[in-house]
Structure formats: C-alpha cells, structure tokens
Amino acid sequence: MRNLIPYFTLGYPDNETLTHFLDIIPADKINYIEFGFPSNDPRYDGPVIRKTHNVGNSNFSDEVYSKYFEYFHKKNIKMYSLSYYSDIRNRFDSFIDCLQERNFSGIIIPDLIIDYFSEGKENN
Numbered sequence: 001m002r003n004l005i006p007y008f009t010l011g012y013p014d015n016e017t018l019t020h021f022l023d024i025i026p027a028d029k030i031n032y033i034e035f036g037f038p039s040n041d042p043r044y045d046g047p048v049i050r051k052t053h054n055v056g057n058s059n060f061s062d063e064v065y066s067k068y069f070e071y072f073h074k075k076n077i078k079m080y081s082l083s084y085y086s087d088i089r090n091r092f093d094s095f096i097d098c099l100q101e102r103n104f105s106g107i108i109i110p111d112l113i114i115d116y117f118s119e120g121k122e123n124n
Contacts, residue, residue, distance in 0.1 A: 002031040007082070009036040009052035015064045022068045032078040034108070035065075039084040044110040066102065073103040081107045085116055 006025065008018060036045075042053040072079055081104055088095040099107060 002029060004029045005031050005034065007034045007036060007049075009038060009049065010065060011038055012052040019064060019068070027072070027075045027077060030072075030075075030077050032080060032105070033072055034080045034082055036082040037087070039087050041086055042084060044084075044114070069102040069104075078105040079103065080105055083107055083109060085109050085112045089116070 004026075008022075010018070012018060036042075036049070036052070038053045040053075042050045045053070069079060079102075081099055083095070085092075096107070
C-alpha cells in the first residue's frame, strides 16, 4: 500500500544530502512526490518550507536530479512541481515543456490566481 506523499525543495539542504535521502527513500511506499523548485519569493509557503527556498535557484542542477525524475517515473510514481508563477512567468512555456520532458504529472502554482488574476482577465 502506498501512502506517503513527500515534498522536497530541490537543492535543500544541499544537493548531496538530498540525493542521499532520495537514494534511500522507500519508493514502494510513495503515492506521489512533490518537488519544490526554489523560489525567490515563496510567500504562500509556511515559515519552515519558506526557509528551504533560501538555497536559491543556483543550487538546483538538472544534472543532479534528472536521474531521480527518471527513477520515480519508472516506478510509476507521479511527480508534481510546486513552482511560483513569479519565478517562471517569463519562461512559462519552456518550463512546462521541461516538466513534461521529465515526466511530471502536473504543476502546483500557489501564487497564480492570487497575484496574477488580473493578467488572466486581460487575456479573455
């Protein structure tokens, strides 16, 4: 029975520690996994998760994590991204393409409707 839904901010606390943990996490217990992409302004996360974003986007390396994305995909574990629109809005389409190439099942964007609602209305 799968009942674990872990969340990790990529790069936290550092790449070595996180990859070690990803190596030993019991995949047969995971229902799905959520990867947070470090944000410059994680305002809608709680205070503890907000601190994990302090690693900054420079600590994220696709080379480091692509093997884990492939591993979880092969284990039929759905992956979701938590990303702030403020960080990806200028490259939204390429970011979505990147997630699709890595077999992510979806993206959670906590600031989209709250901070960017008027942009959506302008496009209607």
